[in-house]
Amino acid sequence: MSDEIKPGEGAPKTAKPTADAKAKPVTKKAVKKPAIMETMPWEDPLVDALKVRFGEKISLYGTYRGQDFVEADVKAVYKIIEFLRNEETFDYLVDLTAVHWPKKEKPFEIVWILYSFDKNTRVRVKASVGSGGKAPSVTTLYNAANWAEREVYDMFGVEFENHPDLKRILMPDEWEGFPLLKEYDIIRQDEDWVRENLKIESAQ
Amino acid sequence: MSDTMLAPPPAPEATLLDSNELVINMGPQHPSTHGVLRVILKLDGETVLGAECVIGYLHRGVEKIAENRTYQQFAPYVDRMDYVAAVSNGLGYCMAVEKLLDVEIPDRARAVRVILAEINRISSHLLWLGTHALDIGAITPVFLCFREREEALKIFEKYCGARLTTHAFRIGGLQYETYDTFEKDCLTFCGLMGEKLKEYHDLLTGNRIWVNRTKGIGILNAADCKDYGVTGPVLRASGEEWDIRRAQPYCGYEKYDFDIPTAKNGDTFDRYMVRMEEIVQSCRIIRQAVEDIPAGPIKGKVGKVIKPPPGEAYVSVEAPKGELGYYVVSDGSLNPYRVRVRPPSFVNLGALDKMCRGSLVADVVAIIGTIDIVLGEVDR
Amino acid sequence: MEEFLSNPYLQSIVATLLIIALFPLIAGYMVLAERKILADLQVRLGPMRVGPYGALQPLADALKLMLKEDIIPSGADKWVFWMAPVLSTFTALSAFAVLPLSDKFYVADVNIGILFILAMSSIGALGLILGGWSSNSKYSLMGSLRAAAQMVSYEVPLSFAAVTGIMCAGTLSMQGIVQAQYERGVWGAFDNYLLMLIPTVLFIIAGTAETNRAPFDLPEAESEIVAGFHTEYSGFRFALYFLAEYAAIFVISGICVTLFFGGWLRPFPNVGFLETPLSVGLPVVLFGVIALACLRGATRQIVAGFKLGMFGLAVVALLLAALFYIPTVNPLIIGLFWFLAKVAVLVYMFIWYRGTFPRFRYDQLMDVGWKWLIPVSLAGLIINSVAQMLARS
Numbered sequence: 002m003s004d005e006i007k008p009g010e011g012a013p014k015t016a017k018p019t020a021d022a023k024a025k026p027v028t029k030k031a032v033k034k035p036a037i038m039e040t041m042p043w044e045d046p047l048v049d050a051l052k053v054r055f056g057e058k059i060s061l062y063g064t065y066r067g068q069d070f071v072e073a074d075v076k077a078v079y080k081i082i083e084f085l086r087n088e089e090t091f092d093y094l095v096d097l098t099a100v101h102w103p104k105k106e107k108p109f110e111i112v113w114i115l116y117s118f119d120k121n122t123r124v125r126v127k128a129s130v131g132s133g134g135k136a137p138s139v140t141t142l143y144n145a146a147n148w149a150e151r152e153v154y155d156m157f158g159v160e161f162e163n164h165p166d167l168k169r170i171l172m173p174d175e176w177e178g179f180p181l182l183k184e185y186d187i188i189r190q191d192e193d194w195v196r197e198n199l200k201i202e203s204a205q
Numbered sequence: 206m207s208d209t210m211l212a213p214p215p216a217p218e219a220t221l222l223d224s225n226e227l228v229i230n231m232g233p234q235h236p237s238t239h240g241v242l243r244v245i246l247k248l249d250g251e252t253v254l255g256a257e258c259v260i261g262y263l264h265r266g267v268e269k270i271a272e273n274r275t276y277q278q279f280a281p282y283v284d285r286m287d288y289v290a291a292v293s294n295g296l297g298y299c300m301a302v303e304k305l306l307d308v309e310i311p312d313r314a315r316a317v318r319v320i321l322a323e324i325n326r327i328s329s330h331l332l333w334l335g336t337h338a339l340d341i342g343a344i345t346p347v348f349l350c351f352r353e354r355e356e357a358l359k360i361f362e363k364y365c366g367a368r369l370t371t372h373a374f375r376i377g378g379l380q381y382e383t384y385d386t387f388e389k390d391c392l393t394f395c396g397l398m399g400e401k402l403k404e405y406h407d408l409l410t411g412n413r414i415w416v417n418r419t420k421g422i423g424i425l426n427a428a429d430c431k432d433y434g435v436t437g438p439v440l441r442a443s444g445e446e447w448d449i450r451r452a453q454p455y456c457g458y459e460k461y462d463f464d465i466p467t468a469k470n471g472d473t474f475d476r477y478m479v480r481m482e483e484i485v486q487s488c489r490i491i492r493q494a495v496e497d498i499p500a501g502p503i504k505g506k507v508g509k510v511i512k513p514p515p516g517e518a519y520v521s522v523e524a525p526k527g528e529l530g531y532y533v534v535s536d537g538s539l540n541p542y543r544v545r546v547r548p549p550s551f552v553n554l555g556a557l558d559k560m561c562r563g564s565l566v567a568d569v570v571a572i573i574g575t576i577d578i579v580l581g582e583v584d585r
Numbered sequence: 586m587e588e589f590l591s592n593p594y595l596q597s598i599v600a601t602l603l604i605i606a607l608f609p610l611i612a613g614y615m616v617l618a619e620r621k622i623l624a625d626l627q628v629r630l631g632p633m634r635v636g637p638y639g640a641l642q643p644l645a646d647a648l649k650l651m652l653k654e655d656i657i658p659s660g661a662d663k664w665v666f667w668m669a670p671v672l673s674t675f676t677a678l679s680a681f682a683v684l685p686l687s688d689k690f691y692v693a694d695v696n697i698g699i700l701f702i703l704a705m706s707s708i709g710a711l712g713l714i715l716g717g718w719s720s721n722s723k724y725s726l727m728g729s730l731r732a733a734a735q736m737v738s739y740e741v742p743l744s745f746a747a748v749t750g751i752m753c754a755g756t757l758s759m760q761g762i763v764q765a766q767y768e769r770g771v772w773g774a775f776d777n778y779l780l781m782l783i784p785t786v787l788f789i790i791a792g793t794a795e796t797n798r799a800p801f802d803l804p805e806a807e808s809e810i811v812a813g814f815h816t817e818y819s820g821f822r823f824a825l826y827f828l829a830e831y832a833a834i835f836v837i838s839g840i841c842v843t844l845f846f847g848g849w850l851r852p853f854p855n856v857g858f859l860e861t862p863l864s865v866g867l868p869v870v871l872f873g874v875i876a877l878a879c880l881r882g883a884t885r886q887i888v889a890g891f892k893l894g895m896f897g898l899a900v901v902a903l904l905l906a907a908l909f910y911i912p913t914v915n916p917l918i919i920g921l922f923w924f925l926a927k928v929a930v931l932v933y934m935f936i937w938y939r940g941t942f943p944r945f946r947y948d949q950l951m952d953v954g955w956k957w958l959i960p961v962s963l964a965g966l967i968i969n970s971v972a973q974m975l976a977r978s
Contacts, residue, residue: 038516066304066518093431095521096547100534112532114519114547118431118445121452125519145434148555156268171261171584180269181543187266187273229723237808251727251947340808342800342944348627414800414943566727567809567946 043069047089047124054084070125075111078128079137082113085124086142091115094139095123097149099157103183107131109159113139130159138164156181173198226254229566233262237340237570240580244557246569253569256561258554263584271544276302276376276511279541284370286548287582289332292325292361293524295374298544300455301520301531302376305513308506312499314378315457320391320494321364321373322456322522323487327398328357329525330480330487337477337574338409341418346408353401360390377507388495395488402484410478419474423560423572426471433556437527437549439576442479443471449523461493473575480577512539526550526577546585550578600692604681612831613643619936626940637891638882640898650827653820660721661817669719670818670825673712677832680705684839685759687849687920698759699751702840703744706795709833710736713797713804716826717814728813731947732797732804738954739794739801745962746788749969750844753781763848770855774845777972783965785845787958789934792837794954796830798935800942803950838931839924846927849920864919865909872906 040063048062051071058077063070073081085091095114102108107129116123130136138161139146150161151170158179161167168174177191195201227250232243241262247254267286271279283298284291296318303310310318331354335347358368363384365373373379409415425435427443440447448465450458466482468475513535521530527549536542553576560572617632617639624631632639657666683698685691695701710732717729751757753776754765766773774785794801805813815826842848851863876899883895908914909922945953 039514065516066307068518094434095528096519096530096532096545098532098545098547100543100545112545114530114532118447123519143434144432144559145552145555148551169261171264173261180266183272185269187269227723229727236811338943342802342806342808343942344623344799345627345940348629352628408941409943412943414945414949417949418943418946565947567803567806567944570808 038065040065043071045069050089051081051084055081068123068125070127072127072129075128075130075134075136078111078113078126079139081126082115082139083142085115085126089117090119091117091124093118094143094145094149097139097146097153099153099159099181101157101181101183105129107134109134109136109157111136111153111159135160135162137162138167140164155179158182231569233259237336238573239336239578242554242573242578242580242583244569244573246561246566248566251565251567253561253564253566256558256569258557260551260554260580261584263580265585267585268544268546271541273540275539276513276541279544280374280376281370281372283546284372285581286546286585287329287524287526287529287550287579288369289579290325290329290525291369291371292321292373293329293522293529295372296322296456297520297522297524297529297531298533299374299376300522301518301533302511302513302541303505303507304518304520305516305533305535306376306507306511308377310378310456310505311502312457313501314503314505316494316498317379317383317503318374318456319458319461320491320498321361321371323491323494324357324360324391324394325371326487326525327394327484328354330484331357333480333525333574333577334405334477337571337577338415340570340574341415343409343412343415346405349401349404349408353398356394356397360387360394363387363390375504376511378502378504380504382503388498391491391495395491398484398488402481405481410481416474418567418571419477419575420472421470422473422564422568423575424470424472425556425560429556429559430471433559434552435527435556437523437525437553437577438476438479438483439471439527439553439556441465442468442475444469449521449528453521455520455522458490461490463490473571476575510539512537521547524549526579526582527553548582548585550576550580550582551585554578554583597692600690601682604692605678608678608681608832608835609647609828610643611835612828613647615831615834615932616646616827617643618932619939622933622936623940626937637886637888637895640894647824650824651821655820655822656817658721658817662719662721665715665719666817667822669712669716670815670822670829671712672715673709673829674825674832676705676709676712677829677836680836681832683759684836685763685843685848686839686924687918688760688763689917690921691760694758694760696756696758696761699747699757699762699840699844702836703740703747706833706836707736707740709829712826712829713814716818717804720814720817722817724810724812724816725814727810728804728806728816731806731810732814735794735797735801735803735950735954738951739791739958742787742954742958742962743791743795745959745966746784746791747840747844749781749784749962749966750788752966752970753777753973754844759843759848762843763850766847767850767854772845772847772850772852777969777976780965780969780972781845784962784969785841787962787965788841788845789931791958791962792841793935793938794950796833796837796935798834799939800944801950802939802944803947806944808944834932834935835928838928838935841931842924842927847923849924851919851923865915868909868919868922869906872902872909876900876902876906 043062043064051059055077059071059073059081061072093116095116098112100110100112102110109130111128111130113126114123115126128136136159138150140150141163147165148170150164151167153159154161154167155169155172156179169176172180173194176194178185195203227248229246229248230243231246232238233241238244243259243262245257245259267282270282280295280298283294287294331350335350338346361371361373362368364387365371365381425439425443427440427445430440430443430445444467446465446467451465463486466479466486468479515535515537517532517534519530519532521528528547529549530547532545532547533541534543557572557576561569621631632642635641635645657663680702682692683695683701713732714729717725717732750773751762753773754762756762756765769776774781797804805815815823818826847854853859879895879899879902883892883899886892886895908918
């Protein structure tokens with residue numbers, strides 16, 4: 002029992018054994034939980050419409066905690082979002098972001114969150130991109146994507162095809178490295194840049 | 206699309222031929238860019254041909270920090286993003302993690318959350334009003350607004366000991382029970398706001414200069430708002446009656462009776478009126494919430510160690526500035542695998558160029574003010 | 586000695602020296618008054634640390650500005666940069682030469698007095714333009730362009746309003762204008778069946794714009810172009826611009842008082858029975874009340890020096906009250922009292938606008954100037970000339 006409740010890979014190194022002992026009774030349930038997301042199938046007229054239109058290009062129609070999402074092939078994503086926007090009234094791009102899964106074959110999972118004012122529903126479109134791969138830019142569909150895509154590029158280094166001006170947005174233009182990659186340590190920095198521009202040895 | 210971006214500024218040895226275009230660097234240290242926002246303006250005389258925002262001067266890597274902290278440890282960090290509406294930030298984050306944990310929050314905790322979030326909305330709007338008026342040259346309202354904001358902050362201070370970065374909520378509910386005169390203080394504050402709003406209206410709403418400076422400035426219609434993802438009062442001022450508190454109620458907002466103020470033109474004056482009316486509506490919500498605040502526990506069934514099962518959730522709340530969303534991914538460990546913040550200021554600021562074109566330099570500061578940005582949230 | 590005292594230039598020289606020596610101090614206290622009044626409008630206290638109730642703040646500010654590093658931007662045109670604030674201050678102060686502070690105290694009574702002042706204030710605009718241009722900064726340049734356009738536009742209604750006042754008085758000499766109001770027994774503003782109120786109001790509006798004060802403070806609009814034409818100025822040069830601005834406010838208020846509010850005359854100058862209550866009673870009571878207020882303030886001070894200072898102020902106020910009570914001294918200073926009191930009211934109004942109004946936008950400013958003020962001021966001139974003909978025929 003005590004073996005199983007020890008923190009997993011992602012746990013902080015600072016976690017003390019005493020904290021584990023205290024946590025014992027609470028985390029009992031966690032043992033039974035599976036290591037992957039428990040996804041329920043998503044059933045909706047929209048799903049049928051998507052199935053007819055895109056077939057096997059969408060690999061998963063899921064819902065988790067009442068939130069619907071689809072997983073699609075990155076090459077079809079632009080068409081899917083265009084379809085959702087123009088024919089299914091998903092006229093508001095809520096957010097565009099990415100998650101880095103370094104162990105997966107295609108490590109960058111790009112997430113588009115769309116919202117329809119008419120239907121009052123939100124849907125997530127997810128697609129994975131391999132390292133060095135490119136995702137399609139949806140700036141032609143939503144102006145909101147402009148800065149969001151720049152931020153994903155800034156933080157993960159994922160490039161977007163047909164983006165009008167893909168450059169860094171939050172980090173300095175000359176910065177080396179992409180901070181939100183999992184291998185980018187939290188205290189790591191572009192030392193040359195810091196030395197050159199801030200005239201100090203370390204910004205930490 | 207490429208016209209949204211500016212050509213690089215002309216070289217220093219510009220000839221007389223291109224001298225009718227002036228590139229001016231507004232910020233990052235400028236009295237009315239509300240922090241370290243840098244706007245590169247391309248001007249013809251005083252007319253704005255284009256504006257490009259350069260942001261990131263306040264970037265602290267909040268999303269990276271999240272991956273290296275436990276769920277509870279990260280909670281205080283979110284207050285440092287939109288520090289004038291820290292309660293809304295905390296609310297959004299806590300709700301996102303609660304969604305992942307799938308826990309039910311007791312009614313009492315939900316009511317207190319609503320009350321504090323609405324007080325915070327008022328205090329955020331007050332700060333906006335003061336600084337916005339200051340940008341347009343009226344120097345008095347800012348002091349009056351701070352006088353009232355002080356009362357709101359006093360309630361926070363009494364409740365949780367902090368005034369600005371409150372960290373008022375915990376994952377699963379509340380940390381503290383309300384103090385003895387909490388209800389009375391909230392009602393007094395609502396009464397005070399009702400009185401003082403008249404003062405602001407007297408100073409600004411009927412003022413011809415104020416009306417001339419704000420009417421027809423920085424127009425953003427509903428279609429453009431959706432295109433740029435602009436939400437909050439800016440969207441509502443363009444006529445779209447959309448508020449997450451109504452569209453997808455959370456924390457029991459469906460129980461309260463309130464109106465969603467809207468306006469037609471989508472200009473700076475409309476946004477001003479919408480926000481002023483939102484203060485009134487927030488007071489209404491607070492009154493209702495205080496009147497039937499239920500008794501009971503203040504924390505749901507959440508353990509001391511928070512370890513959500515693998516999964517992901519996107520939860521958004523109606524922050525004073527617009528839709529504030531948290532996309533939290535869990536891999537089943539103690540730390541969030543990824544926390545993505547959808548900051549309303551950042552997204553709304555993206556429409557600055559669209560709103561500024563063709564207006565004058567003086568309007569740019571009015572427009573920056575009317576978007577209501579907080580650079581802590583834009584840069585994260 | 587006899588010969589020296591009877592020198593016709595003596596009075597002028599003494600008055601000039603007094604103005605040059607005292608005005609920086611007066612300007613400093615105008616700033617303090619502005620800060621205190623604004624603070625009062627904005628539910629706060631204003632300066633409270635330096636001296637009792639912040640009474641020594643202007644001296645501290647002046648000292649700070651003098652000691653500051655004098656920065657000249659590397660790309661600046663040094664000579665012009667150096668000269669611009671001097672030019673501004675020089676023109677603003679030279680306008681005092683013809684300002685009749687009272688019937689006894691003035692530098693010169695020139696027969697084209699008002700023209701001289703208008704000319705000087707036009708040249709003053711040059712100081713702002715040159716200062717902004719020579720700084721080699723875009724914000725400064727925009728500020729100076731705004732200043733140039735604004736001052737040119739608002740000089741026209743200002744002059745028309747002044748011309749109406751001159752027409753009403755029938756002379757260009759500043760002393761003569763006051764004298765004419767005395768003879769007609771009514772202040773300029775209320776002459777011609779109250780129609781003179783039109784140019785009076787216009788003069789105040791255009792005067793506010795001419796001195797770059799809120800809501801017309803576009804050349805130095807802080808929230809838009811940082812500090813406008815004096816963005817790059819610091820230390821003493823900045824202080825000179827400051828001095829020029831407050832001198833200009835004083836001068837514009839002074840002209841307004843002279844043209845429209847009876848200059849150094851007391852209210853109802855021809856009503857005999859008001860002589861004692863207004864010329865003796867009012868100043869004595871006023872300074873008496875000030876003395877009492879100072880005494881009350883003294884009891885609230887904790888620092889011994891501040892307490893003493895407040896007592897000192899009370900004594901000074903009492904002495905002034907006593908001066909007004911002495912029949913031989915009263916006629917010498919009562920004119921100055923009334924002039925300064927009226928100017929103070931106008932200056933208060935200037936500050937009041939600043940605390941109340943948002944700022945105009947550039948194009949709106951031009952709209953107001955060209956589409957409203959100039960036609961209305963012209964109409965005011967014509968209407969008043971007709972009214973004057975009817976009234977005096």
